[in-house]
Amino acid sequence: MPELPEVEVTRISLAERLAGARVLAARAGKPLRWPLGCQVHSLAGLTVGLLARRGKYLWMPLEGPPARRGGLLWHLGMSGSLALVAGAQREHGSHDHFDLLTTAGMLRLTDPRRFGAVVWSSALDADPARRLLAKLGPEPFDPAVTAARLHAACRARRTSIKAALLSGELVVGAGNIYACEALFVAGIDPRLRCDRLSRVRVERLLAALRLILSRAIELGGTTLRDFRDAHGMAGAFQSEARVYGREGMACARCGSTIRRVVQQQRSTFFCPSCQTR
Template identity: 55%
Template sequence: MPELPEVEVTRLSFANRIAGAHIEALRMGQPLRWPLGVVPEALVGRQVLGVRRRGKYLLLDLDHGILLLHLGMSGSLSFALRPAAPGKHDHFDMQTSRGLLRLNDPRRFGAVVHADSEDDPVAHKLLGKLGMEPLGPDFDLPRFQQGLVRRSAPIKQVLLAGDVVVGVGNIYASEVLFLAGIRPTTRASRLSRPRTARLHQAIRTVLARAVQQGGSTLRDFSNAQGEAGYFQLEAMVYGRERQACRVCGTAIKAIRQGQRSTFFCPQCQKP
């Protein structure tokens, strides 16, 4: 699943090119996770003012309303001046005066949803419960501490939940906890203030580095220009079960938490 860094990398790869474009046509393929919410023809003529991100959602600000895009489990966006004809898994094409934005999604868990504004109940349902943005100025340490104190679940599960801090998905949760020296099974409410501060900084550091490296391409992720990411090549623990820790040499362990694989170093990460 594309995580926050991959979504941000996707945004950066086409936001400047589509800003100011007018929508000329819109084609919907097979149904996605949620309906568009308006007839496609209603969006023709509208202008794309810019592209923002909230968690794993991309928000295309229009001169009237917004489009919320989610890549789901296997989706990817492309933006091209001369695209190929739509294929079997191309379920959303938005032709603009500057190029065609296309959502390819083999599993169709992604979505494109129209809302009148972020205050619209449709948008609020998708965005209203999201936690703090980890790469933004509002990622406040005291508020982060307060959020963890109230949670008795394992810290990795709290990070994945997205209601304290948004966008720390499975790959990056393992990497963040390694950098912070925290065992993923440690209960969030047990973390001391110094350890919480290290975790707060580790979240910023790992996600920023992942964006810099173009995200992680484990299967088929690419940005809107078709470029793969490289963060997975420098992962410290994720996907490295039984391999030697890059810091201490201890074999990396893997466990299951909430149906997801978790990787950690039993020597470097303390309960």
């Protein structure tokens, strides 16, 4: 589910509520992608700081005495979501794999496929957090990301532009939905080799990506099935998708039939007329 917009929507819906809250207890359910890396009871007594996002990860600082302080790095995987759970619903279900009971409510990670993770790290720039974030590209809204720099990065890669976007090494944040949608807006064939993109087309792609990601955040993300923000609200971007999931349907812009191809084991949707090589 969660690409950058869904993770950012989650962050926004949680940050103010949790800031300053005290951790009362924690509970781990079935194993997630990586082990937690600390004892659940060692989290009690720490104070939640301001939630931050890096790529599709959330960083939750946990303040306390120097020997105990650190934070939790969260990832929602394919099917994860975070919710502030009301008191009456504290009984956990079979897909609820991590609970953080705080003075501001209970934060619960629900993740049927368990590709997500919650990992303790003593600091964001210490392992294991440092290692997990080490290969991430720059944030798409970072002003330091310019068309010129993105173009230079593109010229060094021979894979398809779709695969390059998904890798998160050019810029982080685009997953399968937003990579497809941004390439549609930019009018670029997803099969085009990264190093063949002209400077002007890279400029259009960067603008399209920023437009799509910011619009998705405004709309509360995309809810295909599971995604909810921390208050249980579904996103609405799915109704603005122009190509993703629309194989065989008419392109809203030109009427051509939307196609699906497979690139690196992932579906890619595109309009064969609007998107060119």
